[in-house]
Amino acid sequence: MPKIIQNIEKKINQATLKLLEDHNYQSLNMKLIAQEAEMAVGTLYNYYQNKEELFLAVFKQSWQKTFVKLDQILSEQKKEKNILVELVISLYNEICQRKGIGSEIIKADIFNENDISVIKKTLRSKFKSALKILEQNQKIELKKAVEIRLIDSLILTTVHLATDYSEQKEENIEFIKSIIQKI
Amino acid sequence: MPKIIQNIEKKINQATLKLLEDHNYQSLNMKLIAQEAEMAVGTLYNYYQNKEELFLAVFKQSWQKTFVKLDQILSEQKKEKNILVELVISLYNEICQRKGIGSEIIKADIFNENDISVIKKTLRSKFKSALKILEQNQKIELKKAVEIRLIDSLILTTVHLATDYSEQKEENIEFIKSIIQKI
């Protein structure tokens, strides 16, 4: 008896995301996802070729959402001094809301690099934009090598705080702010 | 046909460490380790009760080595201003030499917490010592919440740079130095 399922992809997405709070890619399994999404395993395969593709799709979409938020900030506050701070806070909030997206982007050297690293690059580019604006505002100029490391460090730290000290939001935000101001 | 093997534990160590450059705990498998170490699977089980124990032993020992180095710096340069810098550089070098130890300490939320988190705590405590000295020298006083986040951030960044930008040592070191000085 086929079951008509509305918004299947959305359901898969949500289920996977939820499971990622307590699992990583390897400890996830298709049965689990199917259960959480309240559908059959076979259905998952009607939408995705295999586990990796499913995971990647969910992961990408989750980051897309985050990117939309980051882009809003980037476009709304182009002239603001503290645009970088705002960006970090936004990222922080996103990761708090969807734990999985944070932890996996750090761990995931599992895949052929490709898909994950595209996300990483995109994420970095957002931060680069903000950093550039900051540099202009502050009339400073950072070397490229420093820029990229700074960005990575910020992202890493943000993800870490949001994941491992999630219950202390204020202190986390405060800390990141102070870091940025030190620059 | 049994074969007498010299330095078995060392071989297992090296093989596992080497494999950890491209694998994580889950994608490691005992056959792979045995192959890399040029011995039979059963032999691994003469030395370790199971996969987890083997991994943990290798991992701990690798960090022990690193801790020895860090302790040297801590004891030799107690009065130096830049002791934190030296510590970070030392950690950086260690991770460059043994990739596995860096990546897994970040990823590994696999285990009963215990063993891995003991290592994490130890690592942090080294950095805390150095930070305390720095604070005394500089006559500053950081809040505890800031201290711990600073330490985590430094470690995270160091591991990241050593792992992902390993070919650009100079820039990496330079960057970390500048971060520390900003404090």
Added chain:
Amino acid sequence: MPKIIQNIEKKINQATLKLLEDHNYQSLNMKLIAQEAEMAVGTLYNYYQNKEELFLAVFKQSWQKTFVKLDQILSEQKKEKNILVELVISLYNEICQRKGIGSEIIKADIFNENDISVIKKTLRSKFKSALKILEQNQKIELKKAVEIRLIDSLILTTVHLATDYSEQKEENIEFIKSIIQKI
């Protein structure tokens, strides 16, 4: 290539029972059962958690069938003098049909006692009922210590004859009859 299989549990049952004619629990293995039942190993695990559970389920069900037969005799012939004889003959026939159930109940000290010993107790209780009736009819009264040993001895002997002298049914039955009459 998945294959739809009819009456899977029955097939597993039959395969296991057949293998038990020449194997015991320990020398059985899941691959063997799967082969005999013409299915994949994984399929077995869709129906039973593990080897022990599979074995126990098959074993219990087989004894359940036997118990039904024994209960029939017990209820139909409550007043008959030779109810004990009838019971033994019935047990004998059951064991001849399904060899496995006989041999394993004697050997099986493998398990947490529980499941197997429940079966043993049930089997004994059937015989005890019959023995009680016999005692009433004959106006004799056996000591409890004698009763239980008599029952065990009867069961043991019946299983043995059905298993090891299966081709000489008449003599076997004759012998058991004579034993019972001697009491």
Added chain:
Amino acid sequence: MPKIIQNIEKKINQATLKLLEDHNYQSLNMKLIAQEAEMAVGTLYNYYQNKEELFLAVFKQSWQKTFVKLDQILSEQKKEKNILVELVISLYNEICQRKGIGSEIIKADIFNENDISVIKKTLRSKFKSALKILEQNQKIELKKAVEIRLIDSLILTTVHLATDYSEQKEENIEFIKSIIQKI
């Protein structure tokens, strides 16, 4: 450093016999035997080709001892009425002393039949002798088919009582006596 071991075979024997109290053939393992016998695994293989041969040798020797006792009774009490009773009691005592020999002779359909069944036959022949004497004394004549079944039943019952009700020696002996007298 080779260790000079006295009475190696005896040690192996004793160790194996002791282990057989709580293990069966399959759950025994060579390391365990070596440990119990306080020697190296390799040493076991200097005396026996493989696990089966070792087990069989130990098992046979253990039964040899029992057979010696039974033979004594057979020769000493040739004219006694209750020779069969004496034989059974002797067997009972032997099994109580060396649990392993009892349980394994019942379970062991593991082997190519040969060696175990030779022991079984020998055991039966002792009982047959005693039964014959009994028949002569009592001026009765049993059919061969009855004889063999009677013997098997007696042996089985004796082993069972000695193994499973070992703490109630008196009742066990009493029961077997009564059985024999009923004939």
Added chain:
DNA sequence: TATGAATGAGCCTTCATTCAT
């Protein structure tokens, strides 16, 4: 199109056996 039972390669682990010392 959705279902979920069936599949089997692959993983961890054990243990009888071998053989260099």
Added chain:
DNA sequence: AATGAATGAAGGCTCATTCAT
């Protein structure tokens, strides 16, 4: 002759994937 580390086949079990319904 005794040792025990090394071996690797074999067993239990998992889980991504397939496909008949």
